[in-house]
Amino acid sequence: xxxxxxxxxxxxxxxxxxxxxxxxxxxxxxxxxxxxxxxxxxxxxxxxxxxxxxxxxxxxxxxxxxxxxxxxxxxxxxxxxxxxxxxxxxxxxxxxxxxxxxxxxxxxxxxxxxxxxxxxxxxxxxxxxxxxxxxxxxxxxxxxxxxxxxxxxxxxxxxxxxxxxxxxxxxxxxxxxxxxxxxxxxxxxxxxxxxxxxxxxxxxxxxxxxxxxxxxxxxxxxxxxxxxxxxxxxxxxxxxxxxxxxxxxxxxxxxxxxxxxxxxxxxxxxxxxxxxxxxxxxxxxxxxxxxxxxxxxxxxxxxxxxxxxxxxxxxxxxxxxxxxxxxxxxxxxxxxxxxxxxxxxxxxxxxxxxxxxxxxxxxxxxxxxxxxxxxxxxxxxxxxxxxxxxxxxxxxxxxxxxxxxxxxxxxxxxxxxxxxxxxxxxxxxxxxxxxxxxxxxxxxxxxxxxxxxxxxxxxxxxxxxxxxxxxxxxxxxxxxxxxxxxxxxxxxxxxxxxxxxxxxxxxxxxxxxxxxxxxxxxxxxxxxxxxxxxxxxxxxxxxxxxxxxxxxxxxxxxxxxxxxxxxxxxxxxxxxxxxxxxxxxxxxxxxxxxxxxxxxxxxxxxxxxxxxxxxxxxxxxxxxxxxxxxxxxxxxxxxxxxxxxxxxxxxxxxxxxxxxxxxxxxxxxxxxxxxxxxxxxxxxxxxxxxxxxxxxxxxxxxxxxxxxxxxxxxxxxxxxxx
Numbered sequence: 001x002x003x004x005x006x007x008x009x010x011x012x013x014x015x016x017x018x019x020x021x022x023x024x025x026x027x028x029x030x031x032x033x034x035x036x037x038x039x040x041x042x043x044x045x046x047x048x049x050x051x052x053x054x055x056x057x058x059x060x061x062x063x064x065x066x067x068x069x070x071x072x073x074x075x076x077x078x079x080x081x082x083x084x085x086x087x088x089x090x091x092x093x094x095x096x097x098x099x100x101x102x103x104x105x106x107x108x109x110x111x112x113x114x115x116x117x118x119x120x121x122x123x124x125x126x127x128x129x130x131x132x133x134x135x136x137x138x139x140x141x142x143x144x145x146x147x148x149x150x151x152x153x154x155x156x157x158x159x160x161x162x163x164x165x166x167x168x169x170x171x172x173x174x175x176x177x178x179x180x181x182x183x184x185x186x187x188x189x190x191x192x193x194x195x196x197x198x199x200x201x202x203x204x205x206x207x208x209x210x211x212x213x214x215x216x217x218x219x220x221x222x223x224x225x226x227x228x229x230x231x232x233x234x235x236x237x238x239x240x241x242x243x244x245x246x247x248x249x250x251x252x253x254x255x256x257x258x259x260x261x262x263x264x265x266x267x268x269x270x271x272x273x274x275x276x277x278x279x280x281x282x283x284x285x286x287x288x289x290x291x292x293x294x295x296x297x298x299x300x301x302x303x304x305x306x307x308x309x310x311x312x313x314x315x316x317x318x319x320x321x322x323x324x325x326x327x328x329x330x331x332x333x334x335x336x337x338x339x340x341x342x343x344x345x346x347x348x349x350x351x352x353x354x355x356x357x358x359x360x361x362x363x364x365x366x367x368x369x370x371x372x373x374x375x376x377x378x379x380x381x382x383x384x385x386x387x388x389x390x391x392x393x394x395x396x397x398x399x400x401x402x403x404x405x406x407x408x409x410x411x412x413x414x415x416x417x418x419x420x421x422x423x424x425x426x427x428x429x430x431x432x433x434x435x436x437x438x439x440x441x442x443x444x445x446x447x448x449x450x451x452x453x454x455x456x457x458x459x460x461x462x463x464x465x466x467x468x469x470x471x472x473x474x475x476x477x478x479x480x481x482x483x484x485x486x487x488x489x490x491x492x493x494x495x496x497x498x499x500x501x502x503x504x505x506x507x508x509x510x511x512x513x514x515x516x517x518x519x520x521x522x523x524x525x526x527x528x529x530x531x532x533x534x535x536x537x538x539x540x541x542x543x544x545x546x547x548x549x550x551x552x553x554x555x556x557x558x559x560x561x562x563x564x565x566x567x568x569x570x571x572x573x574x575x576x577x578x579x580x581x582x583x584x585x586x587x588x589x590x591x592x593x594x595x596x597x598x599x600x601x602x603x604x605x606x607x608x609x610x611x612x613x614x615x616x617x618x619x620x621x622x623x624x625x626x627x628x629x630x631x632x633x634x635x636x637x638x639x640x641x642x643x644x645x646x647x648x649x650x651x652x653x654x655x656x657x658x659x660x661x662x663x664x665x666x667x668x669x670x671x672x673x674x675x676x677x678x679x680x681x682x683x684x685x686x687x688x689x690x691x692x693x694x695x696x697x698x699x700x701x702x703x704x705x706x707x708x709x710x711x712x713x714x715x716x717x718x719x720x721x722x
Contacts, residue, residue, distance in 0.1 A: 015085070037058060037062055068271075094183050101187060217253075226361075293366060317430040344429050370405070469536065490518045574717070602689075602716050604690060610711070611711075644685060700721065
């Protein structure tokens, strides 16, 4: 039951991401529009000539301001649609339309009940005995003030109706209304009664929310500290969106009258004040207490942690890990997306995450104590600091105080992380015992490159999706796929079939299990991974990968070995494409190659920059990162030439490919030229596997030469047994 609840909360949390994702754009429009139409700002920076009333830019900025305000004013409707889409399992567009219909039906029903009971008049005027703030206008409809809760109620309910009825079958006479067409119909009927019910129930709920909001806002700095600690502690579980949203968007985060309207929620209050900035002396720090502190640890603190991890890395790994940590720190500073850097130490050194939770929680409280009132749209990066702090002026936001506190935080993170990493020998990035290639190519990848070709002849890259599918136990084991800002969130049928090691090899920085919910942490590019995975699953084989399957295949191979007569009927010799040092494949400094997981062959360490064709044949594909070439010999052998170890991360630097897909070549023809100096400095190893990737059970590799070898000399033989 606990796992089920957790799974539902995960789905609810990720469904919030769609409407929340529009907030940065809305905030940008509102921030720029409000800042540069403000008379004080225009006068201060002497911009009257280009931004004053009557200019084209002024008109554009006024429109931007109104567009941004419109998005924040209609967040309940956006949440209704977003939550319905996020929670629906199939045909999400139907759930979106149904949510819009249900939202209007619900509010019209409430409005009807208000009019019937004398709370509002037929022309829309509110009765004098109605408490201020209990009735609001939603898309021109006078209804109860429910904020985003109203949208969430619609989104969750419509999604449940959609998942239950989108495949319903009706009698033949009514068959036109069956299936997905039935969803908006049933949603209309249900939410008419929901609206009537809410007329009686919501005032009680609303009073409870106001009481909770008063308790939270009355808790002072201690409450702010507790909020910050809980929010950061929920990051590993992906439930922080569920936790903070009520504080940002509902009366739980407080209420305030702004420009004659009662506004609910910390973020809504800030943006309402921003839209009315000319009448605000200082933005409310009580409203921004739920996010202003993020600028302190996201822009300053976590980069200090990244520097500590870099300085404590092993000398031979500093160059490799430096780029990773620099990118993660820059992401945190610019955008406020912290998961790439937090997950770099969360799983390998949980004590460091405990420190992060404590320091981050304190940052919220410190910002509140210092009356810092800088708003944000999504997270506390430099962009939001510029728009909602610097541009608004220190008098209204006290943003300058973030800098000295941030500098202190930078050193706090740096020294605490450095001390703990050294004292406890924590395996943070750059201190691992073993090297691990970020992306591994398997025999299946080679096959996919050959077989999955688009109409224009370019290979379809779906290796990552295939590996993720295998890591999740196969298509048959996957029940649902979704994502949030940084994580691929999957629901599986049998959690014990999930292979964490294989999932990590796809470039994931962490894998989190909670019941049947699996979260794979990839970073901000996860939306592309999710989209590609969904496309791949449409045509992927409907299989389940289990240990029994693997054992069965191994047993079959053993039986075949036992009955094989050791009589060679044919031998094909494969020449070296590389001038260098030849060795047995088992010596490759990568366990996947050394274990012959991708095929069998040999390994050659280049001493000459030119890579040539090993035999007459055809170039099947060239990897986009130029580090590997798939090759088919005229004798029928499928080969993979993989230059160096972990060179995929170089993104093509150091390689000059001289051939193209489908090109016919003769033995010894140039195929690639290497920058040996660059590769020696930037690749973990130049050892280059030369593999036969599709050997049959009756074929076996025999190494012909070890030590110095020239391109064109025999490297290994493929013996065919009877």
